[in-house]
Amino acid sequence: MLLARKVLVAKWAKAHAELDAPVPADPLGDLKTDNNELSVWEVADDLADLDDLIAAMASVFENLSSCDVALVSEDSVLSRGIGWRSSPGYTRIARAEARHRDLHSLTGADLVSIAEVFRRGSFHMFQDREVAVRLAAAVTRRDLDVDKLSRKWKALVVPLLLPNTGGA
């Protein structure tokens, strides 16, 4: 199992390229916690459900945006003594909710440790239109109601839909 976290690749580019150097501070900006919990999503080892995850995350975006994610193995995080628990993810794709986890009881040192893991992970980048394609696929599968998308996303997604698959 892999764990995914939405990031901005620009914040990680140097940290990823200079693995011998200490973790810089910028990546920590992508590890915002709430109640000392960090939101992550499950992804299959073969990435078969990565596209679905992008759609799940993007389904709640108000504005057009790219979507970058960093992926690490579950073991690489858990082996650092970091605990997790399941919690419903914030998404408009109901069946994706269960793929969400919170890493909990985190300390500042834990965040640096998590950043160390993530900067060695794999990064996947989806530009606006690539995100829209994945949202359209979710609509086509009837996992997502196109009318639940924001106006801007709907304008991008609807033209991608096949006839009789929702919306338009």
Added chain:
Amino acid sequence: MSHPATQRSAGEHFLGAGPFLGSGRLYHPADTSLDSKTVSDDQLIQHYVPLGMMTQLRELPGGNDVVPILIVDGNGTGLEDRFDRKYEPYISLEHPIFTFSIVANNLVGYTNIGFDELQPKVRFVSSAATTRLPDEQYDSTGDVLTDRLIRFERDQEDDTTSDLQDLMDTLFENGGSASLTLSTKDAYMSRTLSPTAYGAYLRSLGRVVDGPSLALRLQTLVDALRDAHPAVRDAAAVGLAALGSHRALQALQDAATRERLPLLRQRLSGVAAQLLGPT
């Protein structure tokens, strides 16, 4: 003074790094022709200036000749270096900045000025052939956007929820895209805007729906692919992906080739691939 640059016809302007300086490079990221060239009034105003060339037209005292003042950075390394290294994408604060003047087909000299002196002068172009935007319009729209971008960074906003895009759409829809683009670049070059804030602007720039400013926005994003800061290069790539213009393809491929950071190379290549074919 017998440089070919001085052999121009009425209504033509010399553009080029001045061999008479012995060194220096033209500040013009979009123009790969390093040597001197002559363009017409219309070309200068319609093509070069909106693309952000640091050019200003003025009338010299004692004459009615509208002359270009070309601003280059010179580092004293000679002509060979100028040809080999091509141009620098941005004026460096560490380099001297020259203005030089041609009057009645003669080079009348050049002046080394500081960046602080340059900064207020390069916002827009004024000549007999174009109309300068009212200062208050320029300043107000530029300031509104700059302030909003500063707030974007300060509050650690996110593209997915920020209303920055709405503001950008409104400002561009209301016109003044050239002044907005130049003023925002000015704010970044003068370090009023951080790379993070300027990056947010660039990403949004690609998403603006405004046909008339398409070429200007495309060029601004292409220019930013050469920025020294990774956050700006990355944002430029994201903006170009949103813009979706095949005209950016070569610039993206070139940027990917010279990019040293693997993740950014991955981004640049990915965006180029996206422009080449189906998602």
